Amino acid sequence: MFIQKCKNCSKEFSWKSVLKSVWIEGYSKSIKCDHCNTKHYINMTSRIFIAILIGLPIMPMIKHIPTNTLLYALLIIITYILVLILTTPFIARYHVKK
Numbered sequence: 001m002f003i004q005k006c007k008n009c010s011k012e013f014s015w016k017s018v019l020k021s022v023w024i025e026g027y028s029k030s031i032k033c034d035h036c037n038t039k040h041y042i043n044m045t046s047r048i049f050i051a052i053l054i055g056l057p058i059m060p061m062i063k064h065i066p067t068n069t070l071l072y073a074l075l076i077i078i079t080y081i082l083v084l085i086l087t088t089p090f091i092a093r094y095h096v097k098k
């Protein structure tokens with residue numbers, strides 16, 4: 001796993017800027033290479049993949065949690081989401097619009 005590199009100058013994006021682009025600015029906004037200013041847009045497959053990673057394990061978990069372990073289960077879910085958020089810069093792939 002590696003962080004996306006700029007398609008134009010091959011400079012690696014920073015972990016922070018990819019994280020910001022995916023989780024704060026949203027999928028529709030582009031990410032700009034701070035070296036050559038080329039705009040990059042997240043790939044549809046990355047978006048789907050991240051959405052599946054979030055939804056897939058959580059939905060069955062929520063359905064099957066016994067109420068006496070609810071707090072414990074919530075902690076696991078929150079930890080899982082946090083770990084997932086922190087690793088998205090390694091998952092997200094970008095392309096340049098022509």
Ligand SMILES: [Zn+2]
Nearest residue numbers: 006009033036
């Ligand atoms: Zn660049």
